[in-house]
Amino acid sequence: MSEPRFADQLCTELLKVLGTADHQLETVLARLNAIALRPLGESAWTAESLSRALRQDLALPVASQYHYATLVQGRGAHPARATKREPRRTPEERAHRLLRFGLRNQWYCVAASSEVKDRPTGMVRLGEQLVLWRDSTGRVHAMEDRCPHRGLALSVGSVAGDTIRCIYHGVEVDQHGVVRKVPGLPDCPLEGRKLLHHYPTVEHYGAIWAYFGIEDGEPPELKLPYELTDAHWSAEIHFDVWPGNYHYIYDNLLDPMHGIVLHGQTYTQSRGPHTDRVQVRENDGGFEVFREGQRGVNLDWMEFVESDGAYYVRVEIPLPPSAGPGGPMHISFYVTPVDDNKTRITVFRSRRVVGWEKDLWHFLYHRKLKAIFDGVLAQDLVVANALPPWPAQENLYQHDIGLIQMRRKLERLAQMQAADLGLGDY
Numbered sequence: 219m220s221e222p223r224f225a226d227q228l229c230t231e232l233l234k235v236l237g238t239a240d241h242q243l244e245t246v247l248a249r250l251n252a253i254a255l256r257p258l259g260e261s262a263w264t265a266e267s268l269s270r271a272l273r274q275d276l277a278l279p280v281a282s283q284y285h286y287a288t289l290v291q292g293r294g295a296h297p298a299r300a301t302k303r304e305p306r307r308t309p310e311e312r313a314h315r316l317l318r319f320g321l322r323n324q325w326y327c328v329a330a331s332s333e334v335k336d337r338p339t340g341m342v343r344l345g346e347q348l349v350l351w352r353d354s355t356g357r358v359h360a361m362e363d364r365c366p367h368r369g370l371a372l373s374v375g376s377v378a379g380d381t382i383r384c385i386y387h388g389v390e391v392d393q394h395g396v397v398r399k400v401p402g403l404p405d406c407p408l409e410g411r412k413l414l415h416h417y418p419t420v421e422h423y424g425a426i427w428a429y430f431g432i433e434d435g436e437p438p439e440l441k442l443p444y445e446l447t448d449a450h451w452s453a454e455i456h457f458d459v460w461p462g463n464y465h466y467i468y469d470n471l472l473d474p475m476h477g478i479v480l481h482g483q484t485y486t487q488s489r490g491p492h493t494d495r496v497q498v499r500e501n502d503g504g505f506e507v508f509r510e511g512q513r514g515v516n517l518d519w520m521e522f523v524e525s526d527g528a529y530y531v532r533v534e535i536p537l538p539p540s541a542g543p544g545g546p547m548h549i550s551f552y553v554t555p556v557d558d559n560k561t562r563i564t565v566f567r568s569r570r571v572v573g574w575e576k577d578l579w580h581f582l583y584h585r586k587l588k589a590i591f592d593g594v595l596a597q598d599l600v601v602a603n604a605l606p607p608w609p610a611q612e613n614l615y616q617h618d619i620g621l622i623q624m625r626r627k628l629e630r631l632a633q634m635q636a637a638d639l640g641l642g643d644y
């Protein structure tokens with residue numbers, strides 16, 4: 219591993235070079251070779267020594283002063299699904315609950331891969347208690363966090379090969395929610411019965427998505443942003459749980475005009491005119507929200523993407539030359555309700571980079587840029603903390619056109635789903 223002080227010095231020099239010269243590898247090497255700093259044990263910077271120095275640094279632990287990530291554990295007080303003892307809800311009540319806790323028949327990004335290790339992990343998502351766990355092959359599974367025997371959380375149990383075992387009487391359940399073993403009673407009638415709802419999962423790029431269907435069944439294929447599937451792009455993941463209903467997060471993401479005010483002191487955010495009008499344009503997979511008077515200056519363009527039951531927001535963030543090659547950073551932002559008053563955010567920060575540019579992006583990210591980007595999110599978190607319980611009393615104006623579009627879409631879908639649910643338990 220490289221010395222931290224060496225990496226700090228290299229980072230400082232690279233920021234200077236990138237901010238004042240073109241981003242060609244030859245230029246960067248020539249400028250580095252003109253200063254006193256040398257690669258460890260070598261007399262000159264080459265493509266190889268630079269790549270080595272950039273990559274070695276990735277092994278360093280990542281620390282951030284803005285780290286709020288918490289996995290919400292335990293049992294929620296307000297489960298979204300009705301219990302058997304509650305009276306059946308009207309379609310209007312169901313639509314309102316769907317809006318508050320999150321629409322069904324969708325893929326949601328529920329956890330980071332790093333949060334689910336060899337033990338079952340409990341969490342609340344969309345007002346439901348889930349347990350995530352890995353089987354003997356490392357494949358991740360998600361299901362109701364409830365032992366079919368007497369209702370104990372399975373997340374305090376353990377993994378036994380390809381089943382999860384309850385700590386209370388040892389009942390074992392497989393990934394489809396089928397009871398496989400009741401150890402204390404051979405031939406128990408519970409064995410072989412599917413007694414728990416399970417959630418299909420996909421793991422990709424360090425994150426886990428789960429499908430929240432209305433009923434059990436085959437989900438549509440999860441379509442991911444091109445930034446996470448195209449080898450020309452390279453991403454870093456950031457996740458957290460924020461206070462407030464998930465509507466507030468979408469509101470924030472589809473509101474370009476807060477950039478120059480809330481984030482005005484940060485990085486590129488104060489650039490450009492401070493007054494403007496906002497437009498919305500529908501496209502194939504959702505809609506774009508953008509400032510009329512500028513593009514590519516700061517927070518001035520974003521897109522709500524809706525693809526086969528998975529929603530995310532793409533935001534384009536122009537970066538200054540010192541942030542190196544790769545063009546504007548793209549953010550793919552996944553919003554997952556925890557309950558009606560907390561929201562899990564998963565943010566993929568990507569740039570279009572390959573080869574040494576990719577090494578450089580990740581090096582600069584961990585050394586310098588992550589703290590800046592997290593600092594911007596910390597400003598949004600101040601807002602999330604200061605908003606009233608959803609929904610707020612409001613007087614909207616022209617700039618709120620993006621969030622109005624989003625709210626209409628969610629309301630329409632909630633009404634459709636509430637009608638489709640028939641006599642379901644929601």
Ligand code: FES
Binds near residue numbers: 365387
């Ligand atoms: S409650 Fe889980 S085995 Fe009895």
Ligand SMILES: [Fe+2]
Binds near residue numbers: 476598
């Ligand atoms: Fe913001």
